[in-house]
Amino acid sequence: MFIRKLLIRTSLPLLWRTSSRRTAAGLQRFAVAEAESAWQLLNVLDSVDEPKLRARVFQHALEEFHHSSEFDRVARPYCEALPPRPLPERDPLYDPADGEEGLAKFMAYAHVGELEVFGQFDAYAAGIGPCDAREVFKSAKKDELGHVGLTRHLFVSMSGESAVGMAVMKARFQRLYETWLRFSRGFGEIPSAILLGTIYLLSAPLLALPCRARLADSYTHANPGTRS
Amino acid sequence: MNVLGISAMERDATAALIRDGRVIASAAEERFTRQRHDPNFPHYAVEFCLDAAGLKAHELDAIVFYQEPHVRFTRVLSTSLAALDPPSFVRSMKAWLGEKLWARGVISRRLDVHPDKISYVPHHLSLAAQAFASSPFEEAAVLVVGGEGEWDCAALCSGYRGGGLKLDTHEILPYPHSLGLVLSAFSELLGFQRGSVRDALDLAAYGSPRFADEIARVIQPQEDGTYRIDTSWLRMEAFLESGGSPLTPRFLEAFGPIRDARAPAVADRDALTDGEQRYADIAASLQHVLEETLLKLCRRLHDRTGARNLCVTGEVMDNPRAVARLLADSPFERVFVPADPGEGGAAIGAALLRDAESAPTTQGERRPDPYLGRAYDEARDAAMIEHLQIGSWATFRKEGCEDVEDAAITVERFEDFETLARRTAEELEAGRIVGWLQGRFESGSQGLGNRALLTDPRSEAARSRLRERVTTRALLHPSALAIAEEAAAEVLEGEAPWQWPLRWGQATARVRPEAVERVKAAVHVDGTTLPQVCAAEDNPRFHSLLTAFGERTGLAALLSETFSEANYPMVSSPADALLIFARTDLDTLVINNILVKKVSK
Numbered sequence: 001m002f003i004r005k006l007l008i009r010t011s012l013p014l015l016w017r018t019s020s021r022r023t024a025a026g027l028q029r030f031a032v033a034e035a036e037s038a039w040q041l042l043n044v045l046d047s048v049d050e051p052k053l054r055a056r057v058f059q060h061a062l063e064e065f066h067h068s069s070e071f072d073r074v075a076r077p078y079c080e081a082l083p084p085r086p087l088p089e090r091d092p093l094y095d096p097a098d099g100e101e102g103l104a105k106f107m108a109y110a111h112v113g114e115l116e117v118f119g120q121f122d123a124y125a126a127g128i129g130p131c132d133a134r135e136v137f138k139s140a141k142k143d144e145l146g147h148v149g150l151t152r153h154l155f156v157s158m159s160g161e162s163a164v165g166m167a168v169m170k171a172r173f174q175r176l177y178e179t180w181l182r183f184s185r186g187f188g189e190i191p192s193a194i195l196l197g198t199i200y201l202l203s204a205p206l207l208a209l210p211c212r213a214r215l216a217d218s219y220t221h222a223n224p225g226t227r228s
Numbered sequence: 229m230n231v232l233g234i235s236a237m238e239r240d241a242t243a244a245l246i247r248d249g250r251v252i253a254s255a256a257e258e259r260f261t262r263q264r265h266d267p268n269f270p271h272y273a274v275e276f277c278l279d280a281a282g283l284k285a286h287e288l289d290a291i292v293f294y295q296e297p298h299v300r301f302t303r304v305l306s307t308s309l310a311a312l313d314p315p316s317f318v319r320s321m322k323a324w325l326g327e328k329l330w331a332r333g334v335i336s337r338r339l340d341v342h343p344d345k346i347s348y349v350p351h352h353l354s355l356a357a358q359a360f361a362s363s364p365f366e367e368a369a370v371l372v373v374g375g376e377g378e379w380d381c382a383a384l385c386s387g388y389r390g391g392g393l394k395l396d397t398h399e400i401l402p403y404p405h406s407l408g409l410v411l412s413a414f415s416e417l418l419g420f421q422r423g424s425v426r427d428a429l430d431l432a433a434y435g436s437p438r439f440a441d442e443i444a445r446v447i448q449p450q451e452d453g454t455y456r457i458d459t460s461w462l463r464m465e466a467f468l469e470s471g472g473s474p475l476t477p478r479f480l481e482a483f484g485p486i487r488d489a490r491a492p493a494v495a496d497r498d499a500l501t502d503g504e505q506r507y508a509d510i511a512a513s514l515q516h517v518l519e520e521t522l523l524k525l526c527r528r529l530h531d532r533t534g535a536r537n538l539c540v541t542g543e544v545m546d547n548p549r550a551v552a553r554l555l556a557d558s559p560f561e562r563v564f565v566p567a568d569p570g571e572g573g574a575a576i577g578a579a580l581l582r583d584a585e586s587a588p589t590t591q592g593e594r595r596p597d598p599y600l601g602r603a604y605d606e607a608r609d610a611a612m613i614e615h616l617q618i619g620s621w622a623t624f625r626k627e628g629c630e631d632v633e634d635a636a637i638t639v640e641r642f643e644d645f646e647t648l649a650r651r652t653a654e655e656l657e658a659g660r661i662v663g664w665l666q667g668r669f670e671s672g673s674q675g676l677g678n679r680a681l682l683t684d685p686r687s688e689a690a691r692s693r694l695r696e697r698v699t700t701r702a703l704l705h706p707s708a709l710a711i712a713e714e715a716a717a718e719v720l721e722g723e724a725p726w727q728w729p730l731r732w733g734q735a736t737a738r739v740r741p742e743a744v745e746r747v748k749a750a751v752h753v754d755g756t757t758l759p760q761v762c763a764a765e766d767n768p769r770f771h772s773l774l775t776a777f778g779e780r781t782g783l784a785a786l787l788s789e790t791f792s793e794a795n796y797p798m799v800s801s802p803a804d805a806l807l808i809f810a811r812t813d814l815d816t817l818v819i820n821n822i823l824v825k826k827v828s829k
Binding site for chain 2: 035038039041042045046049051052054055058059062063065066069072073076077080081082084085087088089090139189192193196197198199200201203206207208211212214215218221222
């Protein structure tokens with residue numbers, strides 16, 4: 001955590017100053033991540049009946065949703081046309097079939113996640129100069145601290161104080177594993193890109209002209225048929 | 229027979245369930261994941277469709293995918309190799325070899341069904357089938373104009389029902405002759421995202437078509453009524469997996485630099501700067517060339533088929549001004565556009581076609597129905613609302629919205645719907661903005677009285693407040709006018725029976741000069757509105773609300789916008805609606821039989 005914070009604080013001023021498009025894309029990624037958190041909470045809300053708990057989960061979702069739209073708002077001025085927003089596939093962390101035990105597990109996972117996000121926002125707020133984005137990081141950081149407490153409180157109310165340590169440790173391992181998967185997926189893309197690049201270099205000189213001819217002559221290739 | 233239709237992996241992933249020729253359910257994945265145009269596998273939409281039909285995946289008789297991926301792959305491969313652009317080749321091959329090419333395997337694995345149950349339907353037939361089967365016609369010509377399918381970009385077809393659903397394809401206008409891709413490129417030039425063609429073309433109302441000749445060099449009309457795209461103006465490979473900008477130096481030299489999306493959108497013709505006027509003129513020219521091109525295609529299709537009715541579909545047809553032009557000037561007597569003319573609607577069409585192949589006598593539904601999504605119960609939300617702390621929302625409000633620190637929420641429950649309608653009409657007459665959530669959500673992007681944001685159409689102040697503090701959509705985009713069928717002739721030029729595009733806000737219509745003052749907030753800068761003529765049999769609850777408002781004000785009409793915020797999909801559940809209620813200046817929220825309202829303490 002400390003190393004990541006240090007890296008963010010030292011590299012961020014340089015990275016964000018060199019490309020406003022990169023800055024916009026970075027802020028947009030935060031918007032996507034916060035929207036994902038809001039969605040996870042709305043997914044939980046769908047399966048909770050107790051009105052008071054629903055109200056708390058809703059409030060939490062509202063805050064995450066607000067953060068997401070704030071990151072979107074501050075990303076906009078950085079470039080004349082925002083890059084297309086990433087649309088990751090939703091993968092619910094809570095399955096209603098797992099009942100209250102699953103909900104407690106979700107809260108422990110969310111608790112660890114909020115702690116990490118708090119650290120990240122803290123580092124970003126310190127790493128960038130005075131601007132709107134910095135204010136958003138600062139204000140979101142405060143909210144995330146509230147979420148850290150809320151998710152812990154909800155976990156304790158479901159599973160008891162004694163279960164906190166073990167649940168948090170499991171959640172940390174799970175997140176570590178997910179980070180490893182992300183990293184290895186990204187790493188795995190390098191050889192596939194090299195392979196595809198090689199295929200391109202071997203095939204393009206032979207196939208580029210026939211492909212162009214095919215595209216130019218596409219009208220005569222179109223073969224209207226009948227289907228009934 | 230139960231058939232599941234799926235469209236996914238490109239844009240607007242959607243699932244639809246057909247049982248014996250009837251559409252039981254259809255929903256876009258974006259409604260459940262809250263990501264606009266979500267292209268990912270429609271896991272939640274499929275789950276909803278199966279629930280609605282009371283089925284498990286293994287009980288399905290057939291599953292169809294809306295296009296033939298292996299055929300499309302040949303086109304992607306040809307484009308990326310022809311372009312001599314290694315990064316675009318690597319990017320598109322990674323996406324295609326990773327998942328897109330293996331749609332059958334992906335569906336089989338995700339739903340745990342045998343691959344033999346899964347089949348493909350050509351893209352243009354999926355679109356054409358949806359348009360024709362959901363229309364009220366016995367026979368019709370069908371015009372499909374989309375972005376890109378396998379190799380097809382537009383198709384001229386005809387459909388007839390004689391004992392089933394039959395489609396004939398007369399002609400295909402293949403890739404790279406895609407109006408959709410050209411429109412996307414111009415959207416980028418006009419400072420909008422590539423998928424926001426409709427928003428970009430809203431600028432057309434503010435300009436004049438002085439660049440029409442230049443645009444006709446890109447979209448070249450042919451003597452036979454078709455068109456060709458001169459691809460030397462564009463980098464076609466850029467449309468593969470978001471590979472950079474499609475605008476070539478030649479294009480930028482002819483049409484000028486890309487409009488800065490940060491520039492404030494001006495909704496007043498007189499306040500446009502020279503630069504902004506130029507972009508509005510480009511949009512008007514593009515709209516003009518597009519309309520002329522579509523009209524010529526229609527004439528060609530009419531000559532071939534001799535049909536009296538026309539169904540049009542494909543993402544290009546999400547263009548109310550163009551549809552209005554077809555209503556007025558095409559040789560067809562009646563025109564129909566499906567509720568979801570884009571890729572999402574193709575899931576319904578593919579399933580309908582597969583169903584008709586196996587059970588040809590089961591077709592027969594005639595009254596178009598856009599309400600195919602999920603319905604929600606409001607009881608749990610009513611209980612939750614009582615525990616919400618409105619004061620704590622103060623820091624999570626949108627910029628510029630009113631302070632709610634001293635506000636409270638009231639919840640009113642109604643046993644009788646007529647009383648709720650009268651109560652809501654009272655709120656609207658008082659100038660309040662009302663969020664209206666009833667029953668099943670709509671298919672397609674347009675709210676048609678089940679997910680709507682409503683205001684008094686006489687109040688321009690209410691419309692401005694709605695745009696600035698609720699939806700955050702620029703005022704330059706037109707608003708729809710929902711109007712009871714009985715009152716429509718008082719306001720709109722034309723007469724009953726109102727064609728379907730005028731019932732679903734898919735075509736613009738001129739407002740009678742004597743009625744402008746009564747609906748001025750919904751009248752666009754060019755004197756038109758987007759009518760949603762509502763008959764009691766189409767949507768009884770919404771019709772009751774319009775009638776109740778008419779009893780108070782003398783005109784059964786409301787300004788209506790889709791219940792969503794800019795850049796987000798239409799709301800689906802009460803919780804989604806409550807998020808907007810909490811963050812914005814939405815004053816009143818009606819969820820089925822409850823009315824939720826912010827009040828000063």
